[in-house]
Amino acid sequence: MxxxxxxxxxxxxxxxxxxxxxxxxxxxxxxxxxxxxxxxxxxxxxxxxxxxxxxxxxxxxxxxxxxxxxxxxxHEQPVPRITLVQALAKGDRDELAVQAATELGVDAIVPWAASRSVSRWEGPKAEKGRLRWASIVREAVKQSIRAWLPAVAPVTTTAQLPDRLEGQRMLLLEPTATATLTELRPDGRDLALVVGPEGGISPAELEQLTAAGAEPVRLGASVLRTSTAGPAAIAVLNAALGRW
The missing domain is CATH 2.40.240.20 (Hypothetical PUA domain-like; domain 1)
Structure with a gap:
């Protein structure tokens, strides 16, 4: 190879x-x-x-x-596109999610400063963090021999997410949701998977994002870590959308 x-x-x-x-x-x-x-x-x-x-x-x-x-x-760019909105997390759990998601074919990544995020990108640290994720994405693209290099957006707050994801179908990965990701039926829009930090998406954020049109969905009966939830969801979507 x-x-x-x-x-x-x-x-x-x-x-x-x-x-x-x-x-x-x-x-x-x-x-x-x-x-x-x-x-x-x-x-x-x-x-x-x-x-x-x-x-x-x-x-x-x-x-x-x-x-x-x-x-x-x-290679033509896949349609619909999949964006991972990954909450900042402690240790390297968010970085592990970004690496695996890139290998699995995610099309764009948005770092999310969720209310329960322990890690904080503020001041000069914000651009330093984005560049760190961009470097991880680049190396993952090379390892997996991908034709498209996903862009990493600037860190985004909960209030900024609806505008950042305008036109995309927001899917909130939430263990308490009644709808499952496997039941999802494409409607022509690009998809944005929103993954919370270790403590999950707060009730206030759930209310704010669902009011903006986001759909809570769950992967299964178990609760996954923030480092595995996004990649697992991307794998499900790859199969459902015929990308695999």
Whole structure:
């Protein structure tokens, strides 16, 4: 299997088999000096916007790698799109959710400052946290050899969620809900899965978000951790929507 390297500045959809692609900068340095990619090895390069090229490494330099392309694959963006609204959580539980959700095909991620979130992204920490999640997403895309790189939005409050998710169908993962996710029937809208922190979504937030049109749904009889609820729901939706 090819190892994937990303360069969002490339326009790989215009590349044709037999052509060459040059990977430069930090990504090329990592490939050559850390992963020790050598001429003759087969790798893939993606642009994060749906195109992947596969081929054989023709030459390498300290911060440059040239690939002779033998296959170009352009993936359309899945419809409907799935956004994970992941509440900030203590430890690395929110990061584990973001990593797994990316590997499972989520299309966008929104960090959520829920009322019960122990972790707080405030001031300079807000952008630092977003960049940390974006780095996790990028590495997960490379590991799973995905064509699309999900965007990570700025941290969002409960009051800001309806506007941030305008036009999307909000699904609140709530263990006490009567409706189940497996009963969901697509209505043409993109989907946003809202996952609470360790203490769950507060009653006030449930009331506020349902008033804005969100639908509480449950996964099953058990209560999942914040690190597993989102990925589990994405797996269910992948099967229901024919994405798998």
């Amino acid at each position: 090819s190892h994937l390297y990303l360069d969002e500045s490339l326009d790989l959809a215009a590349v044709v088999p037999g052509g060459t692609v040059t990977l430069t900068g930090d990504e090329a340095r990592h490939a050559v000096t850390v992963s020790r990619v050598r001429a003759g090895e087969r790798i893939a390069i993606g642009d994060g916007h749906g195109a992947l090229v596969h081929g054989v490494v023709a030459s390498t330099g300290t911060r440059e790698l040239e690939l002779t392309v033998d296959e170009v694959i352009v």
